[in-house]
Structure formats: C-alpha cells, structure tokens
Amino acid sequence: MTIRARLxxxxxxxxxxxxxxSLSACGxxxxxxxxxxxxxxxxxxxATNKVEKQIIETFNKTSDVKAVLDTIPGADYQQKLQTIISxxxxxxxxxxxxxGSIQPFVKADLLMPLDDFIKxxxxxxxxxxxSVFNSAVVDxxxxxxxxxxxxxxxxxxxxxxxxxxxxxxPKTWDELLDAVKKLKAxxxxxxxxxxxxQWPTLxxxxxxxxxxAGPELFQKALSGDKSAWEAPESKKALSMLKQLADAGAFGTxxxxxxxxxxxxxxxxxxxxxxxxxxGSWYYSQQxxxxxEFAEKDLGYTTFPTIxxxxxxxxxxxxxxxxxxxxxxxxxxxxxxxKFLKLMYSDEFVKAQMAVGNLTTTANxxxxxxxxxxxxxxxxQYDVVKKAPSFQLSWDQAYPQSASxxxxxxxxxxxxxxxxxxxxxxxxxxxxxx
Numbered sequence: 001m002t003i004r005a006r007l008x009x010x011x012x013x014x015x016x017x018x019x020x021x022s023l024s025a026c027g028x029x030x031x032x033x034x035x036x037x038x039x040x041x042x043x044x045x046x047a048t049n050k051v052e053k054q055i056i057e058t059f060n061k062t063s064d065v066k067a068v069l070d071t072i073p074g075a076d077y078q079q080k081l082q083t084i085i086s087x088x089x090x091x092x093x094x095x096x097x098x099x100g101s102i103q104p105f106v107k108a109d110l111l112m113p114l115d116d117f118i119k120x121x122x123x124x125x126x127x128x129x130x131s132v133f134n135s136a137v138v139d140x141x142x143x144x145x146x147x148x149x150x151x152x153x154x155x156x157x158x159x160x161x162x163x164x165x166x167x168x169x170p171k172t173w174d175e176l177l178d179a180v181k182k183l184k185a186x187x188x189x190x191x192x193x194x195x196x197x198q199w200p201t202l203x204x205x206x207x208x209x210x211x212x213a214g215p216e217l218f219q220k221a222l223s224g225d226k227s228a229w230e231a232p233e234s235k236k237a238l239s240m241l242k243q244l245a246d247a248g249a250f251g252t253x254x255x256x257x258x259x260x261x262x263x264x265x266x267x268x269x270x271x272x273x274x275x276x277x278x279g280s281w282y283y284s285q286q287x288x289x290x291x292e293f294a295e296k297d298l299g300y301t302t303f304p305t306i307x308x309x310x311x312x313x314x315x316x317x318x319x320x321x322x323x324x325x326x327x328x329x330x331x332x333x334x335x336x337x338k339f340l341k342l343m344y345s346d347e348f349v350k351a352q353m354a355v356g357n358l359t360t361t362a363n364x365x366x367x368x369x370x371x372x373x374x375x376x377x378x379x380q381y382d383v384v385k386k387a388p389s390f391q392l393s394w395d396q397a398y399p400q401s402a403s404x405x406x407x408x409x410x411x412x413x414x415x416x417x418x419x420x421x422x423x424x425x426x427x428x429x430x431x432x433x
Contacts (some may be wrong), residue, residue: 008149038066039332039339042081044092044322045071048148051351055342078400083325085110092330093418094338096208096323098144100134100397104433106138112326113141117337124337127344131390132360135320144323145340150317151279152385155201156286159299161188161274169301171322173240183274189251192273194259198407199395201249201414204244205318206394207303208237214310215389222397224429233310238413238420240306245414255415262289264345269293277303279318283373284356287392300376301342301384316383317391321360353377360384402430 042383054067067403072080078101084090085105096102100139105111118125124131124139136144142433157169162179165186170176181191194200203407207220207229213233228234244250251273257263259278267273276282286294324343326336342348344361352359352364353371358380371377384390394404412418418426 010184028096029101037298039092039330039335040068040070040093041042041324041339042070042072044046044077044095045073045202048085048355048357049351051148051348051355053359054213054351055348058347059342063335063338065332066337067335067339086404089328090327092332093326094146095322096136096144096322096325097396098152098392099138099319100392100399102136102143102323102325103138104399106143106169107433109144111255112328112330113143114145115141117340120337121341124340125395127362129362129385131387132320132386135390135392136231136325137324143331144325145325145337145343146321147343148322148358148359150380150390152316152380152390153207153277153303154280154300154380154383155275155277155303155316156268157275157299157301158268158271158273158293159297161268161271162299164181165274167227167274169299170304171301173304173306177244177247179274180244180247184248188271189273190249190275191269192257192264192267193250193254194257194264195254195411195414196256197260200259200264200278200412201407201410202394202407203279203317204241205237205410206391207277208241208306209234210315210317210389210391211306211309211311211313212237214312215315215391218391218394218397221427222432225264229424229427234424235420238423241414242420250414255411265289269298280358283376287372298431300379312388313331313393314383314386315389316387318393320392322391323366358384399431399433403430405429 008298041052042058043049047084049069052069056067060066077095077155081094086108102111114124124145125142132146132150133142134140136146161183162168165179165188166183167179167182170179174226180190208218214229217228217231217233257264257267264273265285266281266289268276269286283294283298283300302316324340326333330336344363346363346367349359349364349367350370351359351368354381356372358364358371358377364381368374368377368381405426409418411422413420413423
C-alpha cells in the first residue's frame, strides 16, 4: 500500500489532505547537525500538520531548547528525506512509517536506538499498544515513537446490497465465498477492487497469508529467507486467492478500476458492489464522497477466519501508525526526549482525534466519544487493542525499492499473467535492503 499512491485520497477529519506545504513552510531548512541551538522536527506535509504545530508550540513554552517544525510536501517526502538524511540539513527528529522505511537508515548507523530514552521514561513504550510500538523495532531495538494514528485494514460493505442478496457480513472464508455467489447471482460485483492502483490488491494477499500461516511466515521472508515464499502455506494462500478471483469476486475489469480516483469507492456507495477491503480511512472517504450512504448504509467488519489456519483470527494488517525517529547526531538528545513524551499526552490525543486520527496510546480510550463517529472509533480501537499481531503492509515493511516489483507481481498473479510459481519467483527476487 504505497504511501504516495494512497495519501492524496485520504481524509483527515473530513478535510482532504493538502499536499502543498514547502520544506520551509513552518521552519528553516537547517537540521540536526546545524548550530542554531534548536531541534528540527521534519514531518510529511499535509492538513494534519496543525496538530504538529500545536504540539511544537506546547513544547516551546517550557523548553530552553526550542523546536522548529519543517515539512515536505507529501508526494516528495520519501525522496527528499533520503536526500537530506546524511547531510547537514538532516532533521533531529523525523516522520516515517516504521521498520521498513527506516531500516536502511538503521543499517547506515544514522539513527539513535531509543533504549536509553525508554529507560529514563518507560512510558515512551508502555503508553502505546504493543502491536503498534513493535512495528518500529529493528534488529530487536526500538527506533520509533508512535505519532498520528493507526490504519488497520477492514472489510467494508453496503448493507442494502447485502440485504438484497440475502447476505450477512462473512465471519469465515466459506461464508465469503457463499456471499460472492449470491451477490453475483443478483447482478452485483461482489467485491470492489481498485486493482488499477495495485496496492489495494496487496491487502488480500496480506490477510490470506496471515490467516493461513500466521505472521511468522512473512517475517521469515522479510528477514531474507526466500524459501518462505514457496512454503506450503504460501501456495495455499495463492490457491485460495485464485479461487476467489475465478469465482468472479472482483468482476472482470478490476484492473481498470482505481481507488485513488474514487471509482471503487463509488461502486460500493452507489449499490453496484457489496464489499471493499480497505484501510480504516475508507470510512472518512465515504463520508466525503457519499455522506448519506456513509451515515445510513456503510458497514464494516474484520477479515474472515480460515478453517485450519495458523493465524489468530484477531490478527490485523495495515499501517500500524506513523513514527518519530531520532538522528544519532542530534546535539540535543535531552530536549528530543522531552519532546517525544508529548506523543502520549492528553493534549496530543485530543488534537489527533479532532482531525480524524485514531491514536494508539493507553489514554486514547477515554477520548473515543469525542470522535466524529464514536461507534466507529470504538470499533477500530478495539480491533487494534486486541490484535496479537498487527502486520505492517508488505510494501512498507520491505525497502522502498521492492515496492514496484511487488505491486507488479501482485497485479499479474490476480489477472492471470503470472501463475503461482511465477509469483513465488518474483517475490523471491525482491530486494531486502
């Protein structure tokens, strides 16, 4: 689920993310190795930057060492970050997506392990849900503190369409296959899929692999053991996904449908499709694109269980959170540690909830009723809280260089251009560094 492909369509608090900020919009371009006596916090430039600005202002009221917020427009963030990370313009603290996105920086010895910060203040770890905090652990060491909000992948549906076809939200894989048959018989596309973007298709692979094999198989592949991709569980996941596609679950033209232009979203809201598997931001997307539908007929549930699967049915996949990581060469580690403590403050949680982000802190629960949709906020929070494993999206867990070949393999397997052996070989060829 490539960030640059997805974020332009995301909604925060009902406001489309605006990717128009510049690097110097909120501060200067000097960074962690500069001598200006400040700490520089670099974030992805979008509409939710107002929360980061607010927290910077709060920090600066009591800190002798002041913080400066620097932003990079969303579409340019990854490339620009990689350009400046080892230069004098590098920030002290920077926004990222967890282990996969920071692994090259860890390997290059650019980042500070946060063990000492956590030893000073155990709350920097204990105040976050473990399944989220652990997704920024690299080689057994923590390199990130959660910020912003969590984005689990859920199975959404049009309740009117399901009722017309005599279908209930499926709890098992067999029930999903049965629902596909009934919806298809009624003339509906059973499952909307924006396969033209490629990354929405990846979600189906992620869940099937987890439900069948548990999270360990993918972690084995991610660690460099390429034999994981040819394991029996891998082949079973591929066969089940092929079975779903061959049953007509996604229709016949899914490769020409996209999520990013709203096409797959409209299939569900306009009563043309029954389901769509998508990140939790989908709820806000429907609120903007089809407000009446979102309020009356949009439903949601977790991914179905698979009989005999090794994965816990409470496991989820998606984007665990965004994180702040710290440059090893920062001249002000004490100030940085103090700044990071604000990421679990009541002020931070309330501000994030106000813009539509669901934080993953221990104190989030008491603020759920202040969300725009308390029922949905409670559901999403409970799903994340009870998840024994929150598997990071494959294209974020792997290095960025693996994203394009991974997406191509996923697309080509689903549309029949690659068979199972071809997919396995493509995944074994992915770069791990």
